[in-house]
Amino acid sequence: MALAYCNGSFIQSDEPAVPIDERGHQFGDGVYEVIRVYQGRPFMLDEHLDRLFKSAAAIRLEIGHDGESLKRIIGELTQKSGLSDLDLYVQATRGIAPRNHLFPACPASVSMTAKPFREIPxxxxxxxxxxxxxxxxxxxxxxxxxxxxxxxxxxxxxxxxxxxxxxxxxxxxxxxxxxxxxxxxxxxxxxxxxxxxxxxxxxxxxxxxxxxxxxxxxxxxxxxxxxxxxxxxxxxxxxxxxxxxxxxxxxxxxxxxxxxxxxxxxxxxxxxxxxxxxxx
CATH class of the missing domain: 3.20.10.10 (D-amino Acid Aminotransferase, subunit A, domain 2)
Incomplete structure (x- = not known):
């Protein structure tokens, strides 16, 4: 089972965590990154996070974390996963609010999953x-x-x-x-x-x-x-x-x-x- 992070908590990836009114679920209103970790070291992490923040800015999404904060969470998730080589998925959405096309006044939602990477034979x-x-x-x-x-x-x-x-x-x-x-x-x-x-x-x-x-x-x-x-x-x-x-x-x-x-x-x-x- 993959380990996950959702808005401050580390959970198993099959645990219920996303409310119905989460805007990623309702609208696809968010951005993401897939980062490969080799031997415990995220590859080109700065470049991935830079692209994440550029994508977020382009859709006027305030993630609510800076780069160092996300790096700490990524490091902790990687360590807790017990995996050396893994694919790390990072997602940020506009948050949890009643369904309405207009931007809500609520904090962004940030989630991550850590899974063994899919080795190509x-x-x-x-x-x-x-x-x-x-x-x-x-x-x-x-x-x-x-x-x-x-x-x-x-x-x-x-x-x-x-x-x-x-x-x-x-x-x-x-x-x-x-x-x-x-x-x-x-x-x-x-x-x-x-x-x-x-x-x-x-x-x-x-x-x-x-x-x-x-x-x-x-x-x-x-x-x-x-x-x-x-x-x-x-x-x-x-x-x-x-x-x-x-x-x-x-x-x-x-x-x-x-x-x-x-x-x-x-x-x-x-x-x-x-x-x-x-x-x-």
Whole structure:
């Protein structure tokens, strides 16, 4: 059973804790972060919390904690969980109040859960994954990590039903990102990914990969590309907190990325990422 935190109390994750009038439940009126903890150390915690506060500010939500306060709670939850490697989910909503679209005069609600992280089998990572191209039907502020994920869920489900791990989203003829990941192509030794904008999330693992690419002297180009360019790439991969660096080798129609095998750039990035997170 996962350990959780809710508004000052540490509880088991299956204990009743969210009132019916909680605005996250009623409206999806809140923001969240998923932080991976390696050997008891949250990875890029400052960057995650900075993004959380930026998302909160964008929806005019006062979380009621500063960064140091959240760090203390995260540290205590990690310690109490008894886990060394875990996924930590942090959620902040506009609070508990009678259902009304207007902002209520009440304190924000903050909750967290700590669960063993979902390890991707080494053979699956070595083989690479399949993805499905899907229209990007989300709203126009995808840079906000909000609780409103229904379009992402529907696209991810459609991909799963086609035997794919991820849906790669396409808006106005350009690849934006995945339902829960950033998307990259490699051509002639250079990495390309969509530039930061309101249409994509500024991924924390994206930030780490950009740093690694700089260290390895691999060009990192923030430039949009089309689905056809993705299909013609030398390599493709996705990144996220939970998938880390994952090679893409196949599309839903059975067509392959190059020879259908993970390429050297994605492998080099992942090896360096493992070292960065203390997994080697």
């Amino acid at each position: 080494a053979d699956a990572r070595a083989a690479g994954i399949s993805v499905m191209l899907h229209p990007d039907e989300r709203w126009l502020n995808c840079w906000i990590k909000s609780l409103n994920l229904l379009p992402n869920i529907l696209a991810k489900q459609a991909a799963s039903e086609r035997g794919c791990l991820e849906a790669v989203l396409v808006r106005d003829g350009q690849v934006t990102e995945g339902t829960s990941s950033n998307v990259y192509m490699v051509k002639d030794g250079a990495i390309r990914t969509a530039p930061l904008s309101n249409q994509i999330l500024a991924g924390i693992t994206r930030m780490a990969v950009q740093r690694i690419a700089h260290e390895l002297r691999i060009p990192f180009i923030e430039q949009s590309f089309t689905p056809e360019e993705l299909r013609q790439a030398d390599e493709a991969f996705i990144t996220s907190t939970t998938t880390e660096v994952m090679p893409v080798v196949r599309f839903e129609d059975g067509s392959l990325v190059r020879d259908g095998k993970p390429g050297p750039v994605a492998r080099a990035l992942y090896e360096r990422f493992r070292a960065m997170t203390g997994q080697d």
